[in-house]
Amino acid sequence: MLLHLLNRSAASSHVYRDALRAMAEDDCLLLTEDGVYSALMPLAEHFSAVYGRLFALREDLASRGLEGRCAEQIVIVDMEGFVQLTEDADRVVSWF
Amino acid sequence: MSDRSPMPMLVVLRHAPHGSSWLREGLDVALVGAAFGQSVTLLFIGDGVEALVKGQQTGPLGQKGTHPTLDMLAMYDIETLLVDAESLAQRGLIETDLQLPVTLVAPERLPSLFAHHAPVFNF
């Protein structure tokens, strides 16, 4: 299993499409930095193919005023959760 | 190199030439990996496919660009040049527009490519 990191909003960058195309069936995706803007509807719908394996970083949501506004399909993790995801993955691929 | 990776290394090139240094710096990682005896696969995807377009030139201030580096890849035994077919088609390009022979990759092959390379560098 690979962990993919995405730090761009789907509203302004197409890189999420390549990230999604590169993901295998059990890969996970963590939204960080400006990537967390995609954790809200309707942008989150772009990631429907990976619901259940889709995460967003709490502190990046909080600093942007988005905590509590996340789509329910998204699992919110703190920094410790971020590290745990990297432990569980064989490798980590960053998309930016 | 003390620990040669059992899997080939993947360098993903996602940026076009001239506009930024991402492509050059990504290619440098590929060349150094190969020089260290690592088997290296290049994947051109997104704007990265523009790196391969024929007829590129030095910039007006003498910026070297990356096209001369591409011609050196064979010397470093980097022979697996994969191009994301969808990215190429999206940009109205076909294989004969490219300066080197490449292998087109169908979208469904991308996940296994990432799964079967280590390390993966994404530029």
Add this chain to the structure above:
Amino acid sequence: MRYALLVQGAPYSHQAAHSALRFAEALIARSHRLETVFFYHDGVYNAQRLATPPQDEPQLVDAWCRLHHEHGTALLVCVAAALRRGVVDERESRRHGKQGHSLESPFELTGVGQLVEAAMTHDRLITFSP
């Protein structure tokens, strides 16, 4: 586990360096070892000796140095990316006939080979890019 980080964002221009430092703290808190941070692309600016951020902002250079002093983390800066951008140690400064140097200690200039090596010898490599 043994971790390496690849930092490619300039400090104060993008969040990348901040994110990398937060991740560094968190992985150490989970008893992992942060053995190497490699600075590449605009990430080399993190090693600027003369960076003078306002006092009420994160002191990124100090934070990197603390990782080295408290956890033995190697702070490796790509020499090719650094020299182009004016991040120069004393030796390179002399070699190129420049006055002064701009690389903070204990950051050290090194080749891209060290990045490839780190990727293969550490358990995890995490990239933070702008």
